[in-house]
Amino acid sequence: MRIFHTSHTAYNVHTIRHQPLSEISGALGDLGTFLPIVIALTVNKSISLSSTLIFSGIFNILTGLFFGIPLPVQPMKAIAAVAIANGFSRGEIAAAGIFVGACIFLFSVTGLLRWFARAIPIPVVKGIQVGAGLSLVISAAGKLLSSLSWTHPSWADNYLWMIAAFLGLLATNIYRQIPYGLLVLILGLIFAFILLLSPTHHKNSPLPSFGLWHPHFLLPNSRAWKTGIINAGIGQIPLTTLNSIIAVVHLAGELLPSVTTPSITSIGLSVAAMNILSCWFGAMPMCHGSGGLAAQYRFGARSGASVIFLGATKLLLGIFFGNTLLGLLDRFPAAFLGVMVIAAGLELASVGESLNTGRAWDLRGGVGADGDGDGRWVERSLSESERKERWSVMLVTVGVLVAFKNDGIGFLAGILCHWSYRLPVMVDAVRDKLRHGGIRLRDTARADSVA
Known part of the structure; x- marks a missing residue:
C-alpha cells in the first residue's frame, strides 16, 4: 500500500539532487516567524519546546x-498572541489548539471549506495575503528590530548586522543560487554560541x-477548556480558514504551477490532524501559513524535500536536546530574524500584483476552485471597470486588516x-424579474399611494 503519491516522491528526489543548497536554504526561510513565537511561548511556559x-x-x-x-x-498566531499576552497555561493553549483542530476537521469533512473557497472572491483572498505580508513587515520593524541600536543589545546584534543582512538579501535578487537562509542560520548560531559562552550571559x-x-x-481541565476556547480558539478559526488553508492553496498554485496543487480539503484535514494529535503533549497549536510558504519559496525551496530536511532536523533536536536549546535560540540575533521576516512579508505581499492577470485563479479556465485540475488554463480578459473594482476590493481588505491587525x-x-x-x-435583476412577472415597480408604488 502506498501512503504517499509516487510523483511527489520523484519530484522531491529530483529537486534535492539538482539544487540541494537551495532546498536547505529555503527550508530555513520560515524561521523568522517560527523562532520568536516558539521562544516566547516556551519562556511563558505555555508549551513544551x-x-x-x-x-x-x-x-x-x-x-x-x-x-x-x-x-x-x-x-x-492568533492563539500565540493571546497566550503570550495573558500568560496562558499549557492546558489553556492546548484546549485552544484542539478546539480549532476539531472545527477545521468538521469544516473539511462536511464540505464547508470547499464552499468557503468558492464563495470568497479572489480580490478578498489576495487582500488577505497582501495584508498578512505587510503585517509581517510591520511586525518585524515594530518588535524584532525596534530593540536594536547601532551598538546594542550586543556586538553581534545591532543595526550594522541588520544592514549587512539586508544587503545580502538584496544580493539574492541577482544571485538566486546563494543559499541565503542557510548562511544566515549558520552565522546566527555562531554568534549565539559566542554570546552564551561569554561571562555575562552564561549563568542565565x-x-x-x-x-x-x-x-x-x-489533559486540560474544565477551566482551561473554557478560557482557551473563548479567549483564543474562536478568534483563530477565521485566520486559519482564510490564511492557512484557502490562501495557502491559491498561493501554492501561483508559485508552483508545475506541481499538483493540494486541495482545500486535504490542507484542512492536515491542519486538523496536526492539532488534534499534538496539543495533548504540550506542543504549540500549528497550521500551514501562506506567509511561511512565501518565505520558504523566497529563499529557494521548490519541493517537499526542503521541509522533509527541516522536519528531520527538528525531530532529532527535539528528541535528543529539547528544552536545553532554549538559551541558544533566545540568543539568536534579532537583526537576522527581522530581515528574514521582512523578506517573507514582501514575498507574500507581492502576490497582489497578479490580481488582474491570468495567474489569479478566478481568471483561469481549466482549474477547479479547490485546487484540483489539470493545470491548463486560459486567461479571461477584464474590462477597465472590472479591474478597478477588483483592485478597490483588495485595497479595502488590506487597509482594514493592517489597521485593525485582524484578518x-x-x-x-x-x-x-x-x-x-x-x-x-x-x-436591476429584481426589477427586471418584477416587470417580466407583470408587475411594475412604478405601478406598485402608485397603488400604494392611492391606498
Whole structure:
C-alpha cells in the first residue's frame, strides 16, 4: 500500500539532487516567524519546546511526502498572541489548539471549506495575503528590530548586522543560487554560541545538553477548556480558514504551477490532524501559513524535500536536546530574524500584483476552485471597470486588516466592499424579474399611494 503519491516522491528526489543548497536554504526561510513565537511561548511556559520540535518535525516530514511542496508548519498566531499576552497555561493553549483542530476537521469533512473557497472572491483572498505580508513587515520593524541600536543589545546584534543582512538579501535578487537562509542560520548560531559562552550571559542561559525526550500527556481541565476556547480558539478559526488553508492553496498554485496543487480539503484535514494529535503533549497549536510558504519559496525551496530536511532536523533536536536549546535560540540575533521576516512579508505581499492577470485563479479556465485540475488554463480578459473594482476590493481588505491587525475584520470589510459593487446589479435583476412577472415597480408604488 502506498501512503504517499509516487510523483511527489520523484519530484522531491529530483529537486534535492539538482539544487540541494537551495532546498536547505529555503527550508530555513520560515524561521523568522517560527523562532520568536516558539521562544516566547516556551519562556511563558505555555508549551513544551521538546514536543513542539518533535511534532512539528513529524508534520514537516509528512507534508513534504504527501504534498510535494515546501508547505510550512507554523504557530497559530492568533492563539500565540493571546497566550503570550495573558500568560496562558499549557492546558489553556492546548484546549485552544484542539478546539480549532476539531472545527477545521468538521469544516473539511462536511464540505464547508470547499464552499468557503468558492464563495470568497479572489480580490478578498489576495487582500488577505497582501495584508498578512505587510503585517509581517510591520511586525518585524515594530518588535524584532525596534530593540536594536547601532551598538546594542550586543556586538553581534545591532543595526550594522541588520544592514549587512539586508544587503545580502538584496544580493539574492541577482544571485538566486546563494543559499541565503542557510548562511544566515549558520552565522546566527555562531554568534549565539559566542554570546552564551561569554561571562555575562552564561549563568542565565545554559548551553545545550543531551537529554532524551520524555512525553507527558496533558489533559486540560474544565477551566482551561473554557478560557482557551473563548479567549483564543474562536478568534483563530477565521485566520486559519482564510490564511492557512484557502490562501495557502491559491498561493501554492501561483508559485508552483508545475506541481499538483493540494486541495482545500486535504490542507484542512492536515491542519486538523496536526492539532488534534499534538496539543495533548504540550506542543504549540500549528497550521500551514501562506506567509511561511512565501518565505520558504523566497529563499529557494521548490519541493517537499526542503521541509522533509527541516522536519528531520527538528525531530532529532527535539528528541535528543529539547528544552536545553532554549538559551541558544533566545540568543539568536534579532537583526537576522527581522530581515528574514521582512523578506517573507514582501514575498507574500507581492502576490497582489497578479490580481488582474491570468495567474489569479478566478481568471483561469481549466482549474477547479479547490485546487484540483489539470493545470491548463486560459486567461479571461477584464474590462477597465472590472479591474478597478477588483483592485478597490483588495485595497479595502488590506487597509482594514493592517489597521485593525485582524484578518477577520479585514475579510468582512472586503466582502462588504465586494457586495457593494454587486448591489446595483442585484437591484436591476429584481426589477427586471418584477416587470417580466407583470408587475411594475412604478405601478406598485402608485397603488400604494392611492391606498
